Amino acid sequence: MFQHITVLLNESVDALNIKSDGVYVDCTLGGAGHSSLIVKRLGPNGTLIGLDQDNRALEAAKQKISQASCRVILHKANFQHVKEVVKSYGIDQVDGVLFDLGVSSPQLDEGERGFSYHEDAPLDMRMDQEQELTAYQVVNQYSEEELSRILFQYGEEKFSRRISHHIVQHRMHKPIERTAELAEIIKEAIPAATRRKGPHPARRSFQAIRIAVNNELGVFEEALQQVVPLLRKGGRVAVISFHSLEDRICKHFFQEQAVGCICPKHFPVCVCDHKPALTIITRKPIVPTNDEIEVNARARSAKLRVAEKL
Structure with a gap:
């Protein structure tokens, strides 16, 4: 529904x-x-x-x-x-x-679409599910510099450099395939004092990646x-x-x-x-x-x- x-x-x-x-x-x-x-x-x-x-x-x-x-x-x-x-x-x-503008409630609520950091799902985030580019490709194939730019420009994330570095370090061992994995990596990258206040630490980064995936x-x-x-x-x-x-x-x-x-x-x-x-x-x-x-x-x-x- x-x-x-x-x-x-x-x-x-x-x-x-x-x-x-x-x-x-x-x-x-x-x-x-x-x-x-x-x-x-x-x-x-x-x-x-x-x-x-x-x-x-x-x-x-x-x-x-x-x-x-x-x-x-x-x-x-x-x-x-x-x-x-x-x-x-x-x-x-x-x-x-x-x-x-933005993502609709059903897209957010359908865990399998990969828009939400609250649900464990494949990294997707495509509004048009027939397009080729997915969040998986952005997270696993973009350079550290490009990831940092996306997080800062589209998510206004002040820890963009730290987060992009953590993402690249993790994917060197194995691809990042799930939203829960990505959310945890982002959380690890953000200082503990910042994590304890405000919205979920992955909110800005997930928004930025979604914007990049869908241009x-x-x-x-x-x-x-x-x-x-x-x-x-x-x-x-x-x-x-x-x-x-x-x-x-x-x-x-x-x-x-x-x-x-x-x-x-x-x-x-x-x-x-x-x-x-x-x-x-x-x-x-x-x-x-x-x-x-x-x-x-x-x-x-x-x-x-x-x-x-x-």
């Missing part, structure tokens, strides 16, 4: 300003939590396009929104191909795009670039992120797209004729209420940013 508690459900769908005959893209379909609410607000002339890499998510979503009165298109793809997918159905522009930040940046020309005037893009790296990418992208004149400051008049593509709707990100966090602890780090096409 693909069960997932949707984060910032009403806030994100409200932010899209759904028109009954509009076209909306859910780039991270998952269990269809957001899409279920979107299709309720669409009429017979409306269209929902849902993208996901996970076959089980697509099947669960298909069942969940089978009664929708609007046109529903569910497509297996990484959202870095959002423009190509939309165009393939003869659609040139859309009225809204939603991203709900999450790269595909998100690529997808954002594609979304702006896809949106029609007044169309909106809403992004729910769960850690600072994703939020920073989104924030900076929206700011860049909202800039007008780019002439040097000493120019008396504008000669560049550069026009902003987006206006930022959320000057500060929308965050979950305390009530939502009580029900779903995984919502605590969520941030929603919204921008509108000019």
Whole structure:
């Protein structure tokens, strides 16, 4: 059963300003939590396009929104191909795009997928189980320097050098094959005083390896670039992120797209004729209420940013 508690459900769908005959893209379909609410607000002339890499998510979503009165298109793809997918159905522009980033609850909860340091499983971490690169390859084949970079850049792990050194030392004797093995190696690498406080010592490293396996930040940046020309005037893009790296990418992208004149400051008049593509709707990100966090602890780090096409 693909069960997932949707984060910032009403806030994100409200932010899209759904028109009954509009076209909306859910780039991270998952269990269809957001899409279920979107299709309720669409009429017979409306269209929902849902993208996901996970076959089980697509099947669960298909069942969940089978009664929708609007046109529903569910497509297996990484959202870095959002423009190509939309165009393939003869659609040139859309009225809204939603991203709900990160790993879904079912993927975390299915121990065999290898996302969690709480469950012993093969080192996998693939969102698309048909892709070749797995966490096993990252952990056992990447150089110590590259591992350290991944842990520091994607996990903001201050002990990245110590952890990568421990990983390389262990794999010299035998490959690291299981999540429990990796979690224990990471734990050993971190000073005892640090281990005794804060979250699980492997949390940041597992996040970093998962991001590397799925190239999450790269595909998100690529997808954002594609979304702006896809949106029609007044169309909106809403992004729910769960850690600072994703939020920073989104924030900076929206700011860049909202800039007008780019002439040097000493120019008396504008000669560049550069026009902003987006206006930022959320000057500060929308965050979950305390009530939502009580029900779903995984919502605590969520941030929603919204921008509108000019």
